[in-house]
Amino acid sequence: MKDRVKEFEQTIATFYNAPYAVAVDCCTHAIELCLRLEKRQVIVSCPKHTYLSVPMTLEKLGMSWLWSDEQWKDYYYIGGTNIVDAAVYWERNGYISGTLMCLSFQFKKHLNVGRGGMILLDNEEQYNLLRKMRYDGREDDTPWAEQDIDSYGYHYYMTPEIAYTGTLRFNSAEVNEPRKWSYADYPDLSQMKVFK
Numbered sequence: 001m002k003d004r005v006k007e008f009e010q011t012i013a014t015f016y017n018a019p020y021a022v023a024v025d026c027c028t029h030a031i032e033l034c035l036r037l038e039k040r041q042v043i044v045s046c047p048k049h050t051y052l053s054v055p056m057t058l059e060k061l062g063m064s065w066l067w068s069d070e071q072w073k074d075y076y077y078i079g080g081t082n083i084v085d086a087a088v089y090w091e092r093n094g095y096i097s098g099t100l101m102c103l104s105f106q107f108k109k110h111l112n113v114g115r116g117g118m119i120l121l122d123n124e125e126q127y128n129l130l131r132k133m134r135y136d137g138r139e140d141d142t143p144w145a146e147q148d149i150d151s152y153g154y155h156y157y158m159t160p161e162i163a164y165t166g167t168l169r170f171n172s173a174e175v176n177e178p179r180k181w182s183y184a185d186y187p188d189l190s191q192m193k194v195f196k
Contacts, residue, residue, distance in 0.1 A: 005140075008163035009118065011170055012103070018095035018120035020127040023158035024134050027087045027104035027117035028053040033133050033156060034083045034100040034119060035061055037126060045079030047072060048190045049183035054078075054085060055195060067190045073182040075101075087117075088181035090173070095120050105166055111173035113165040116158050 005023050013021035024030045031054060045068040046055045058065040068079055075086040077099075084096060087104035090111065095101060105116035121127055129151075131140065137153030138144045189195055 004160040004167065005158055005163040008158075008166045008170075011167055012118055013120065015092055015170075015174065016095040016101070016120055017093040018101070019122045020120070020124065022119040022121070022127065022130045022134060023163060024117045024119065024156045025158055025162075026106065026115055026156075027085070027102050028057055029134075029154070029156040030102035030117040030119045031078070031083060031085060032057050032061065033130055033154065034102060035063070035078070035081070036133065037100070037129060038081055038083065042080050044081055045070075047076055047183060048188045049186040050076070050085065050189065051087065051186065052189055052192070052194075055189060071183050074180065076183075086120075088179075088185075090178035092174075095122075097122060100126070105162075110176070110178040111166060111169060113162050113169065116162045116166065118158075 009021040009023050013019070024033065035057070043064040043066060044058065045066050046058060047070040048067045070076055075084050075089040077084055082099045084099045084101040086101045088109065099121070101120040103118045103120065105111055105113045107114050119130055132138065132151055133153045135153055135157045136144070136155055137149045137151045138147055
């Protein structure tokens with residue numbers, strides 16, 4: 001069953017031309033894991049026009065952050081980091097070298113499996129850390145009770161069933177033209193009561 005997740009990771013990594021891919025349960029958690037990995041103490045920025053879970057994640061992590069007026073298309077950086085919110089981005093060979101690129105497979109996205117996300121990256125050390133972080137601090141290939149868990153992790157892994165659905169739907173997504181998204185597809189979050 002775990003092979004299905006690895007197969008889906010490899011399929012997406014190959015499509016985007018990324019050395020590594022880490023499948024997770026949603027793009028929001030992909031962004032959260034990357035922020036936790038980076039452990040930045042700087043003030044980061046978040047576009048006013050994005051999905052509301054992004055600033056909520058910054059709040060959840062207790063980060064210092066501010067709004068930006070970025071008029072992005074296809075993807076954007078979490079300002080002050082190398083983390084790319086590419087939830088709506090579908091582009092062959094589209095991986096940006098040196099980044100932690102976070103994808104979504106939510107039901108409105110081009111390759112939709114209902115729920116799911118992935119982190120694309122080119123740093124092997126970060127890849128190994130993120131694999132453990134997404135899976136309660138455990139290694140994938142050994143029963144957890146047989147492991148001496150040495151780091152904290154989160155219950156953010158992609159299930160084999162979701163990964164298998166992604167693999168089955170990939171060929172159709174690969175040949176169909178994706179919708180192009182931009183900041184204009186989202187409301188101004190800075191005007192919502194929750195963020196005032």
